[in-house]
Amino acid sequence: MASGNQPTSLEGFARGGVAANAPNAIEVNHIVKKYGDFTAVDDVSFAVKEGEIFGLLGPNGAGKSTLIRMMTTLIPITSGYARIAGHDVAKDPDAARRSIGVIPQALTSDLDLTVQENLSIYAKLYDVPTQRRNAAIEELLELVDLTKWRDAQTKTLSGGMRRRLEIARGLVHRPKIFFLDEPTTGLDPVSRVAVWEMLTNIKSQRQLTILITTHYMDEADRLCNRIAIVDHGKLVALDTPEALKNSVPGSTVIEVQFDNPPADWEQRLHSLADVTSVQPESAGMFRVLTSDGSRTTTQLVEMAVQSAVKLKTLTVQNTTLDDVFVHYTGRQLRDELVKAFSFVMPPRPGLQP
Numbered sequence: 001m002a003s004g005n006q007p008t009s010l011e012g013f014a015r016g017g018v019a020a021n022a023p024n025a026i027e028v029n030h031i032v033k034k035y036g037d038f039t040a041v042d043d044v045s046f047a048v049k050e051g052e053i054f055g056l057l058g059p060n061g062a063g064k065s066t067l068i069r070m071m072t073t074l075i076p077i078t079s080g081y082a083r084i085a086g087h088d089v090a091k092d093p094d095a096a097r098r099s100i101g102v103i104p105q106a107l108t109s110d111l112d113l114t115v116q117e118n119l120s121i122y123a124k125l126y127d128v129p130t131q132r133r134n135a136a137i138e139e140l141l142e143l144v145d146l147t148k149w150r151d152a153q154t155k156t157l158s159g160g161m162r163r164r165l166e167i168a169r170g171l172v173h174r175p176k177i178f179f180l181d182e183p184t185t186g187l188d189p190v191s192r193v194a195v196w197e198m199l200t201n202i203k204s205q206r207q208l209t210i211l212i213t214t215h216y217m218d219e220a221d222r223l224c225n226r227i228a229i230v231d232h233g234k235l236v237a238l239d240t241p242e243a244l245k246n247s248v249p250g251s252t253v254i255e256v257q258f259d260n261p262p263a264d265w266e267q268r269l270h271s272l273a274d275v276t277s278v279q280p281e282s283a284g285m286f287r288v289l290t291s292d293g294s295r296t297t298t299q300l301v302e303m304a305v306q307s308a309v310k311l312k313t314l315t316v317q318n319t320t321l322d323d324v325f326v327h328y329t330g331r332q333l334r335d336e337l338v339k340a341f342s343f344v345m346p347p348r349p350g351l352q353p
C-alpha cells in the first residue's frame with residue numbers, strides 16, 4: 001500500500017512545541033493597505049506566538065509581501081495596526097525594527113563583496129559592538145554552513161548559498177523575530193531542502209519567532225506550526241497544517257482496484273461508513289473519498305475478504321494543502337502560479353525571429 005504525504009525526516013522536526021500560553025510576538029489587527037482605489041491587503045488579523053513558525057501562504061499578488069512590508073515598518077499602514085514584540089510599528093518604528101530581522105523577497109547581498117564582508121557590513125550597520133562582531137560572524141557562518149566560503153566573492157555563490165548568506169546577515173544583530181519573504185523561491189529542490197534544514201537548525205539553537213511567506217504548499221506544510229492562507233488580500237483560513245487538512249470534507253482519497261468485482265460493488269463501497277463518494281474508473285478500479293481513511297481502508301479490505309473478491313492495488317492519499325487551497329478559494333494554487341508566470345514572462349520582442 002502506498003500512501004501520500006509520507007513523513008520525511010523534516011516532519012515535525014522544525015515545528016517543535018509552542019507553549020499555549022506563550023506571549024504574542026506579532027499582532028496584526030484589522031490591517032488594510034490601499035494603493036489608490038486598489039486594496040492590496042483587506043482587513044487581515046492574526047497573532048503569532050513567541051517561538052512559533054508562522055506561514056503566510058498564497059499565490060502571487062495575494063498581498064504577502066505587502067503584509068510583511070507593513071509589519072516591518074517599510075510601508076505605512078492604511079488602517080488597523082501591527083505590534084511587533086509589543087511595539088506598535090506606526091507609533092514606535094525604531095523599537096519594532098530593533099527586534100526584527102528581515103529577508104526581503106529579492107536577493108540583496110552585495111555581489112562584489114566577500115561572504116564575510118557582507119556580514120561585517122551588516123554587523124556595523126546594526127551596531128553590533130566591535131568586540132562581539134567577529135564571534136557573531138563566526139557563529140553565523142557555522143550556522144548556515146558557509147565557513148569555508150567566507151572569503152569567496154558573493155557573485156561566485158549559487159542561489160541557495162546566497163540565500164543562506166542573507167539569512168545569516170538577517171540574524172547578525174540577534175533579532176527576536178525573523179521575517180522571510182519567499183526564502184526558497186527560484187531555488188532548486190536540493191537547495192530548498194537545505195534552506196529548510198538550516199531554518200530548522202537555527203530555530204533549535206536560538207529563541208526565535210519566524211514569519212515566512214511562501215507559495216509552496218510543501219514548504220508551508222513542512223515548516224510551519226500554523227498557516228494563514230491569503231488570497232486577494234484577504235485571510236481565508238488560519239490553522240495548523242493538520243487542522244486545515246482535516247477541515248476539508250472527504251479528507252482521504254482511496255484508489256483501489258479489485259479483480260472482477262460483482263455488479264453491486266460500487267453500491268456496497270458507497271454504503272461503508274464515512275464514505276462520501278465513489279467514482280468507478282476502469283477495470284475494477286474505484287476512487288473512494290472518505291472522511292476516515294484508516295477505518296474505510298480496513299472495512300473495504302474486510303469486505304473484499306468476506307466476499308472472496310481479490311484486491312489488486314490500494315493507494316491511500318491524505319488531503320494535501322492543495323485540496324485545502326481549492327476548498328477555501330475555489331481555485332488551484334498551481335493554476336494561479338502558471339497564470340502569474342505567463343504574465344511575468346511575456347515573449348520578449350527582441351528575441352523573436
Ligand SMILES: Nc1ncnc2c1ncn2[C@@H]1O[C@H](COP(=O)(O)OP(=O)(O)O)[C@@H](O)[C@H]1O
Pocket residue numbers: 035038040058059060061062063064065066067
Ligand atoms: N507599490 C504598489 N503600488 C500599487 N500596487 C501594488 C504595489 N505593491 C503591490 N501592489 C499590488 O498589491 C497586490 C499584492 O502584492 P504583493 O504584496 O507583492 O503580493 P505577493 O507578495 O503575495 O505576491 C498585487 O496586486 C500588487 O500588484
Ligand SMILES: [Mg+2]
Pocket residue numbers: 064065066105181182
Ligand atoms: Mg511577494
